[in-house]
Structure formats: C-alpha cells, structure tokens
Amino acid sequence: MWFSSQGSPILGFGKKSSTTSGPIVPLKRTLQERVVETESCYFCGDGRTTIGNIDRDMIVFCNQCERPCHVKCYNNGLEKKKVALKVLKEYMQFRFLCCEKCQLLRARLDEGLEKCEEIAFLRPIRSNICWRILSGMNTISDVHHYMPQIIDIFKDAFAETTAEHSDVIADMVNAKDVDGEKDFRGMYCAALTVSAHVVSAAILKVRTEEVAELVLVATRRECRKKGYFVLLIKSIEEHLRAWNVNLLTAPIDPEMAPIWSQKLGFTALSAEEKKSMLEAHPLVMFENLILMKKSFA
Numbered sequence: 334m335w336f337s338s339q340g341s342p343i344l345g346f347g348k349k350s351s352t353t354s355g356p357i358v359p360l361k362r363t364l365q366e367r368v369v370e371t372e373s374c375y376f377c378g379d380g381r382t383t384i385g386n387i388d389r390d391m392i393v394f395c396n397q398c399e400r401p402c403h404v405k406c407y408n409n410g411l412e413k414k415k416v417a418l419k420v421l422k423e424y425m426q427f428r429f430l431c432c433e434k435c436q437l438l439r440a441r442l443d444e445g446l447e448k449c450e451e452i453a454f455l456r457p458i459r460s461n462i463c464w465r466i467l468s469g470m471n472t473i474s475d476v477h478h479y480m481p482q483i484i485d486i487f488k489d490a491f492a493e494t495t496a497e498h499s500d501v502i503a504d505m506v507n508a509k510d511v512d513g514e515k516d517f518r519g520m521y522c523a524a525l526t527v528s529a530h531v532v533s534a535a536i537l538k539v540r541t542e543e544v545a546e547l548v549l550v551a552t553r554r555e556c557r558k559k560g561y562f563v564l565l566i567k568s569i570e571e572h573l574r575a576w577n578v579n580l581l582t583a584p585i586d587p588e589m590a591p592i593w594s595q596k597l598g599f600t601a602l603s604a605e606e607k608k609s610m611l612e613a614h615p616l617v618m619f620e621n622l623i624l625m626k627k628s629f630a
C-alpha cells in the first residue's frame with residue numbers, strides 16, 4: 334500500500350508522478366485459514382442436522398451474515414414458510430438471507446451497484462473522479478471493463494502474492510466460489526475512476542452491521558502520491574457510515590501501521606484482541622499481517 338505522507342493534493346490521472354521517492358516493497362498476501370467454523374444454528378444454538386438430507390433440519394449458511402441456521406428455525410420467523418429445497422436453491426443463487434437485518438443490508442449494498450457517484454473534479458484534465466461499487470457477481474454491467482484493471486492494480490501492488498494452483502487476487506475481485514473451498518462470494522470492489530480508468534481500488538466485504546473488512550487496497554502505480562488512496566478510504570468510510578456499519582477492519586503490513594494510525598485514525602488490535610475478533614467474525618486474514626480497526630459507532 335502506498336500513501337502520500339505529505340497529504341499532497343490530487344493532481345490528476347496521467348500526470349507525471351514521483352515514483353522515485355520512498356521504498357517500493359513488493360507486498361505479499363497469503364491467505365490464513367479461518368479460526369473457527371461454527372456450525373451451530375444461530376437461532377436455536379443446536380448443531381444437530383441430518384447430513385445429506387434436504388429437509389427442515391438442514392443447516393444452511395446465510396449469504397449475507399454467513400451464520401448457519403436450520404431451515405425450520407429460519408421458517409419460525411416467517412409467515413410464508415419455505416420448503417428446504419427452495420431455501421437450498423436460494424443459497425445456491427446467493428440469495429438466502431436469514432433475517433430482516435440481512436435483507437436490509439444486502440439491499441443497501443446493492444443499491445449503489447453500477448452507479449457512478451461524482452465525488453471530485455480534476456481541473457488539470459477536466460474530468461470527474463467517480464466512486465463506484467462493483468460486484469463480480471453482477472454479470473450484466475460495467476464490471477467487465479473495470480475488473481481486469483482492478484486485478485492488474487492489485488497484482489502490481491502485491492506482486493509477491495503467488496498461490497501455486499490458484500489466482501487468489503482475481504478470485505476475490507471476481508467474488509468467486511472456488512470449488513466450495515474458498516468462497517469469496519459477497520466481496521465487493523470499491524473503486525475510484527477517472528474517465529475510463531480505475532485509479533484506486535479496494536476489496537470490501539460487509540457481512541453485518543457489526544463489522545466490515547477492507548481486504549485489499551491499492552492505487553495504480555502511476556497514480557500514487559496524488560491523494561487518491563486517502564480519498565478512497567474516506568469514501569469507503571462515508572459509505573459504511575451511511576450503511577450503519579459500526580466497525581471497519583483491515584489486515585495491514587506491520588511497517589504500514591504507523592501511517593494507518595496517524596493519517597487514517599486506525600488502531601492496531603493486540604494479539605489477544607485479534608484472536609477474539611477472528612473467533613467472533615470469520616474475517617479474511619493474511620499471514621504475517623496485523624489487524625487494524627476503526628470504529629464509527
């Protein structure tokens with residue numbers, strides 16, 4: 334991650350940038366295994382199920398909060414009950430939402446999809462900076478235009494990220510479910526664009542109102558040190574506040590932690606806090622990084 338330590342003003346896309354100052358460290362992202370995989374029903378606390386049967390005792394994971402729940406317990410709160418097969422079908426289509434809160438949050442997130450919000454005007458090139466929220470799961474959109482650019486930006490910034498048989502960065506950007514093993518569905522890309530170019534981008538996951546994750550964030554190499562990075566983070570924070578999200582977490586390289594705390598107001602979690610956070614929330618975490626947070630409550 335790169336950051337304009339001088340807080341320099343935004344100069345515009347395509348202008349000559351100062352790529353000579355400051356150390357350029359190729360950053361590495363290696364996925365860490367999730368801490369817990371609780372399979373007890375969120376509603377009744379019971380983990381009993383009939384494995385292999387599609388019936389009312391089946392446990393299904395909510396496609397928003399990812400909490401497990403029995404079909405029967407989910408139906409308790411509904412006037413119009415759903416049969417297990419219908420619930421399973423919704424889950425496969427990433428539309429199974431366990432409660433009203435999850436439905437509301439999904440609606441809020443999807444509301445912004447494909448909209449271009451003009452957030453600043455660049456005088457030198459007479460062009461707007463746009464905020465966009467994109468989902469790789471949305472196939473009928475501009476996604477095809479922006480996603481390859483976002484993948485390139487991340488691959489350039491996290492050049493040492495190599496996984497032997499997979500392409501983690503592309504899978505996350507495209508929100509793919511990789512063989513049921515690594516399920517990146519529900520990840521969104523937040524991006525700043527200038528004309529048709531992505532200048533800065535982040536992978537954002539908002540599971541519940543309790544906590545959102547900034548999984549990756551980077552700025553296009555030739556656009557660094559122009560203030561786009563801070564503008565992107567500020568725009569993300571603004572939108573999270575509007576969605577009533579209380580906390581943002583981000584896995585950060587230890588050497589970048591001072592910048593995140595001094596310039597962006599994040600605080601680092603202690604080892605103990607990180608452990609309990611990862612137990613409570615199945616966050617995406619990378620090896621050898623520290624976890625930082627910022628509260629909006």
Ligand SMILES: [Zn+2]
Nearest residue numbers: 374377403406
């Ligand atoms: Zn239950």
Ligand SMILES: [Zn+2]
Nearest residue numbers: 395398431435
């Ligand atoms: Zn839910």
